[in-house]
Amino acid sequence: MxxxxxxxxxxxxxxxxxxxxxxxxxxxxxxxxxxxxxxxxxxxxxxxxxxNPIALSLKERRSYSIGIIVSEIANNFFSQVINGIESIAYDRGYHVIISQSHESHKQEKLNVEHLASRSIDGLLIALSSETQDITYLRNLYSKGLPIVFFDRVPEDFDTHKVIANNFKGSFDATEHLILSGKRTIAHLTNSENLSITKERLKGYQAALAKYHIEFKPELVKYCQHGGMHSAELEQAVKELLPYKPDGIFISSDRLTTGCIMALKKTNPEVAHKIAIAGFTNSNLVELFSPSLTSVKQPAFEMGQVATELLISMIEAKREITEFETKILDTELVRMQKNIGNRFL
Amino acid sequence: MxxxxxxxxxxxxxxxxxxxxxxxxxxxxxxxxxxxxxxxxxxxxxxxxxxNPIALSLKERRSYSIGIIVSEIANNFFSQVINGIESIAYDRGYHVIISQSHESHKQEKLNVEHLASRSIDGLLIALSSETQDITYLRNLYSKGLPIVFFDRVPEDFDTHKVIANNFKGSFDATEHLILSGKRTIAHLTNSENLSITKERLKGYQAALAKYHIEFKPELVKYCQHGGMHSAELEQAVKELLPYKPDGIFISSDRLTTGCIMALKKTNPEVAHKIAIAGFTNSNLVELFSPSLTSVKQPAFEMGQVATELLISMIEAKREITEFETKILDTELVRMQKNIGNRFL
DNA sequence: GACGTTTTTGGGAACGTTTGCACACTTTTT
DNA sequence: AAAAAGTGTGCAAACGTTCCCAAAAACGTC
CATH class of the missing domain: 1.10.260 (434 Repressor (Amino-terminal Domain))
Incomplete structure (x- = not known):
């Protein structure tokens, strides 16, 4: 048929x-x-x-479609980014093809190469937490595939990038914890090789420094799989608790929800005693118990900006040599004591 | 470049x-x-x-890609379905292209037609809550585009369909509320023209009937936009409260979270007094306060089954005349009093 | 060594478009 | 009346493949 x-x-x-x-x-x-x-x-x-767009693609050697790689679409941050990407792409006549890496480097590479062979005109990618070697991306890039990185960006790759102001977001969140009287603030974070991990760690440290609180490396726990494996997360939480933290600053969406979940599951008696501030774009934060202070990334806008940059690369007449790294501000949503904690 | x-x-x-x-x-x-x-x-x-897959597509007049239309990817149920779809599709050599209708009929039609013109080999679709007229789908179907419906299916369309056992899911949830002593159970639900709305209403009614509780139409509220507009939801909740319900059974993911949100926002003093049971595939349910009993749909499996059916249609040698409607069981996850309500 | 088989290779059309070029016809200019 | 210019149309190539068909080469057989 x-x-x-x-x-x-x-x-x-x-x-x-x-x-x-x-x-x-x-x-x-x-x-x-x-x-x-x-x-x-x-x-x-x-x-x-x-x-027939297929025939047109063949003729013009372009497909008017752009590839997206995120770790997980079932993640508020990424699904909001995708919405932002779509909003611009469709306006400009591009179609988007979404792939998930599920935080696996292998899967990421496979997907990117599949997309590339499907003649996408450009690629928007947030690296998986496992990814360290990006030579495969360099190869594609050098062959002429426009690439724009967002959120999780590599350090030494000369192209457009769009990130949140991770330093400031982390600083603000940590400062918020400090100002609410917390002094032993742990930091639960993603894989060490991600750009966001490094930047957010710096923000955390800077806030501690500002208030003359000693930075203790043992209070920092890395999760290689970014919260994809609950066992890993529970282990991290377990290792953290002996230090009796009164606050935890968490650096990613999945980890934030996962950490609260782990706390409730393994140590319900302390779950409500530890103040939590974490990156998350969940629109359900208001429902959470214990409630938390959240750092919201401008996900939709990030998608829009990245897409605009990508399309400008795709449609550029001559080679581009000047690249931008756009930094977008995060938003601190303070714990709503009057709602979330009323019933504690 | x-x-x-x-x-x-x-x-x-x-x-x-x-x-x-x-x-x-x-x-x-x-x-x-x-x-x-x-x-x-x-x-x-x-x-x-x-x-070059583009050249191959042109030659073979097929693209080895299948289109997906859901209302929103930032919805746990749909993103899990998509994961199920992908798991099968990639194995069988197909690529997936995801589009969102955002519950708008116009957007849905636009997206489907865009996909169709991009030579997708088949379509997996869950109708938008607005959609009533599906002649555009009939046209494509009669021209030979294989279509499989899932979750939100039309009544009179002869093709494969995959749905959850909505009747039983609703029955169980409502019965659970009754067994916990609730007698005035409201029902908050989606647009009246969706298949799931009708089936779930029947399950709700059947449970009431079993326990000889009178069905009161005024306790049923429909949300045309499926919870996309918070105003609509708040209005529905507001209209429901005067009847002093001691339980609410809610029939969709977005509505469930939206309703709790609305309750907390507009009537925090009763939010914890009303027992809630609702359809949701959120993996954050355990964090919610007030906690709730949830009906989980087998989303991943639904995606898998639908995809297998679609691919069988795509690859069928002769015309198919026998169609199946697969019905998958839901899972009732009871409110965990020992965790969620400990701090009430 | 002539002929038939078998094995290996190449030519060219087709998929649906766009577009440079050539052609035919009409109109204008000289 | 002839040349030039303008208008409208068609031919054919190209994009990267696959595959039917034919041709060439290699091998046996008598």
Missing amino acids: RFETSTIKDIAKALGLSTSTVSRALRDRYEISEETKKLVLAYAEKVNYRA | RFETSTIKDIAKALGLSTSTVSRALRDRYEISEETKKLVLAYAEKVNYRA
Whole structure:
């Protein structure tokens, strides 16, 4: 069974014209007489003609589609980024193809190469927490595939990047904990090789320093799998508790929710005694118990900005040599004591 | 700037062979001598040759990609379905293209037609809550586009469908509320024209009937936009409260979280007094306060089953006349009093 | 060594488009 | 009346593949 549509050839045959005439009439070229144009347009309308994008892609060697790689679409941050990407892409006539790495380097590479071979015009990617070696991306890039990184970006890769102001977001969150009287503030974070991990650690340290609180490395726990494995997370929490933290600053969406979950599960008696501040774009934060202070990333906007940069690369006439790293501000949503904790 | 890859032509030229020979060598056809095959394969490997899928699509008039339409990817249920779809699709050599309707009929139609014109081989769709008129889908279907519906399915459309056992899920949830002593149980639900709305209403009614509780239409509130507009939801909740419900059964993911949110916002003093049971696939349910009993749909499995059915349609030699409607069981996750309510 | 087989290779059309070029016809200019 | 210019159309190539068909090469057989 095959999906059948009418082609330019069908129209040409039906109208006794050549394919070139039909093509030109449809594209409203000046060479074609008004009369013929009307005829063709009317008939095309009648048979509901749609140009075959596959044929166009082959001809023009581009597909008007852009690839997206995120670790997980079931993640508020990423799904919001995707919405931002779509909002711009569709306006500019591009289609998006979404792939998930599930935080696996292997899967990420596989997906990117699949996308590349499917003639995407450009790639938007947030690296998986496992990824360290990005030579495969360098290869594609050097062959002419435009790439824009967002959120999790590599350090030494000369292209456009869009990130949140991770330093400031972390600083603010940590400071908030300090100002609410916490002094033993742990830091639960992602894989050490991610850019966001490093930046957020710095913000945390800076806030501690500002208030003359000693930075203790043993209070920092890294989760290689970014919260994908609950066992890893529970282990980290377990290792943290003996230090009796009165606050935890958590550096990613999945880890934040996962950590609260782990706390409730393994140590319900302390779960409500530890103040939590963490990165998350969940729109359900208000429902959480214990409640928390959250750092919201401008996800939608990030998607938009990244897409604009990518399309500008795709459509650039000459080679681009000047690249930007856009930094967008995060938003601190303070714990709502009057709601979330009313019932404690 | 254009993305450059090596083609069969390049290989042919480099090796002094014809394109046909190269093509056959790469596809390991019997006609080609071992020697030539080795030569070609080695060279192809060296230049990292990848067949151009666009060219293949044009030639074979199929794209090995399947379209997905859901209302929102930032919805646990749908993102889990998508994961299920992907798990099967990739195994079978298909790529997926995801589009969101955002519960808008217009957007849904636009997206479907865009996908169709991009030569998808088949379509997996959960209708938007607005959708009533599906003639556009009938047209595509009659032109030979295989379609499988999941979750939100139309009544009179002869094709494969995959749904949850909505009746039983609703029955169980409502019965659970009754068994915990609730007698005035409201029902907050989606747009009236969705299949799931009707089925879930029936389950709710049946449970009431079993325990000889009178069904009161005024306790049922429909949300046309499926919880996309918080105003609509707040209004519904506001209209419900005067009846002093001691339990609410809610029939969709978004509505469930939205309703709790609305309750907390507008009437925090009663939020914890009303028992809530609702459909949701959120993996954060354990964090919610007030806690709730949830009906979990087998989302991942639903995606898998739907995809298998779709691929069987795509790859069918002859026309299919027998269609199935697969019904998958839901899971009732009871409120965990020992955790969620400990701090009430 | 002539002929028939078998094995291996190449030519060219096709998938649906766009577009440079050439052609035919009409109109204008000289 | 002839040349030039303008208008409208068609031919054919190209994008990267696959595959039917034919051709060439290699091998046996008598």
